[in-house]
Amino acid sequence: MQRRVRHRWGPAVVVTAAFALAAGSQGAAVALPGKAPAADREFTSSFESGDPAPYWLNTVDTGRGGGKRASGVDGGYSTGIPGNADDHVTGLRASAENSGSGEVKENLVDGEPGTKWLAFESTGWVEFDLDKPIKITRYALTSANDYGERDPKDWTLQGSADGKDWKTVDSRSGESFAQRLQTKTYDLAAPAEYQHFRLDISKNNGASGILQLADVQFSTGDDGGSTPPDMLSLVDRGPSGSPTAKAGAGYTGTRALRYAGRHTAKGRAYSYNKIFDVNVKVTRDTQLSYRLFPSMADGDRDYDATNVSVDLAFTDGTYLSGLGATDQHGFGLSPQAQGAAKTLYVNQWNNVSSRIGSVAAGKTVDRVLLAYDSPAGPAKFRGWLDDLSIKQAAPERPEAHLADYALTTRGTNSSGSFSRGNNFPATAVPHGFNFWTPVTNAGSQSWLYEYARANNSDNLPTIQAFAASHEPSPWMGDRQTFQVMPSAASGTPDTGRTARALPFR
Structure with missing residues (x-):
């Protein structure tokens, strides 16, 4: 666990100030404590080098009385054969x-x-x-x-x-x-x-x-050994595989925060792990957003890893999960509400956002938590968190025309292993016979566009060509194609598909 002086001003500061005033009244020269630091307006981390690192690892939050905010959960997650490495x-x-x-x-x-x-x-x-x-x-x-x-x-x-x-x-x-x-x-x-x-x-x-x-x-042949007493929450290289994401990476970058554990109780079990020590003022326009990758544990159809959400602890002792906040779909932003909503896909990255200013304006965020809370067990669960953000986001203004709401990339974060409607980002006039489309795999005549799974070493998708396509569906394949690709190289460009590819976000 990383250790540093936290931002909070507790009773010790008050006692120090009182002593300083008393000593000063007797003529002694003393240094008075400075003012508490002003609260930030935003906080972001994708767990990459250079980003804010977690202040706590594998650490359960504590309540006002000092007791752990966890019950029926330990860190004994394992999958596959014993000792799987x-x-x-x-x-x-x-x-x-x-x-x-x-x-x-x-x-x-x-x-x-x-x-x-x-x-x-x-x-x-x-x-x-x-x-x-x-x-x-x-x-x-x-x-x-x-x-x-x-x-x-x-x-x-x-x-x-x-x-x-x-x-x-x-x-x-x-x-x-x-x-x-x-x-x-x-x-x-x-x-x-x-x-x-x-x-x-x-x-x-x-x-x-x-x-x-x-x-x-x-x-490794390890058939058990000591079991960590608390839910795991630590930074690693991200999930090993996904039909719609690069293996061994976060949603952006190459790192993510992993959560994992065992739900040992038959009934409700929970663990609220603290991750970041922050000092962020919430205004009317503050928005919380993050990416979550719940993993399906050994084919478990109960989807226990979806009973998870980011929670915020405020300086007044309240928690976001208890204030009635909702996500972008209108479902409650608490672990159990997120699991019950069935909007989180397993083995894929999911975007979650909430305009928390509607329920928490005027409060100050003290700690960022990652919480598991499920109504029934036993079970085991694992997943990853990435791209955590607390920042100002003004309400979106209505578009001038209905056509401006059309988004050609909608449904294209897919692959031959998981389709969201056989979509690729094609553009054409109504009833057009041919389409123009960006291509991430110029050698394919079927799944010519995959947004994330084939990302480069920096976990960025790359364009290999822009094509005139007559592909009615990835499953039916293309019927001839014409490809062009601009080059950023000086001199004669390398025409190889990988060499000429340009990354984008």
Whole structure:
């Protein structure tokens, strides 16, 4: 936990001031305390380097009496096989993947068996980079959703300290999966401690020119150990995978705040964790906004991770969750109200905003909290928070024309794995035969525009071309296309699709 002097002026300051006045009346030279600092008008953080960092990590808020504002929740979240270390994976490379349909390498570590990696080859390899050397004692593979003949049959697992010199740590041959979405665990003959691992599949179960796998898990062999007593709230690299977001990143940037825990009670359980120490004055036009990524834990259809919201503690002892604030959809801005609203999609980033000035004008925000509060359990939950903002936002003015409300990018934060209406940002006159559209994947004739999942290393989408398209739907594909792309390069530009791409927000 980071430690520094907080902004609050409590009883100790009052006592110090009284002592100073008393001493001054007797002729002693003393220094009087200065005025309390003026409140800020805004606060923002995306948890990147250079942004305000959390003042508290894994720390439950306390009430006026000093008691923890938590019950029935601990930090014992885990998913997959015991000792699963996939949270340490920071990068992947593969011999091939089916990017046009979203069947990409990142799906191997997203913890969702319903997604998969697919390559149009009978053999293939995937390399995994970890954030540090990890000693693994076993690993697990999960078969994909269909066609068992595409499953791996023979493979070698290798480890490397530098990603170049590889040493074999396990080999298997003649393997098969009796069921779809089946997880099989394989023990190593001896523990292997490396920062890079490579799964090299040399044979599948009979399919011609196609290979697939749902998940790969690396395990330290830890079957439990001590359980953190409180809900986790800490900064990391973001979720491992999503059908509509870049893996291993926040919504913007490369970091996010992770929350995770176990709901151990049968009835209600809650934990209000404090994150930031702030001093922000709320006015009539103050708006709170943030991005939330609730994760589905092992296919749990109760969506427990959606029972979460940002809460604000005010200097007068009140909390935003108790003031009747609502989000942009009109639903209550409290953890249980957000969960009951069913507006938060799991495994995706969701925008949440609230004009808190309508219920809290004149108050001063003292602490920013991230709260889990669910009416029933037991359950386990995990998710991420990003792009937290408390700032002034004047009410939007009505547009001059109804056409000004048309937004061509609406519904385009999608992919071949999750569609919001098969949309891409096409522009044309009414009943137009051809469309003009930006293109993020100039090599695709189907999902030619994906806003976030294929972002660059800075987590920014990139334009590879502007195209005249006759695509009626990504599922039907394009019928010829003409592409142009301006260049920011000096001299002769590189015409390669990736090299010529320009980032945007």
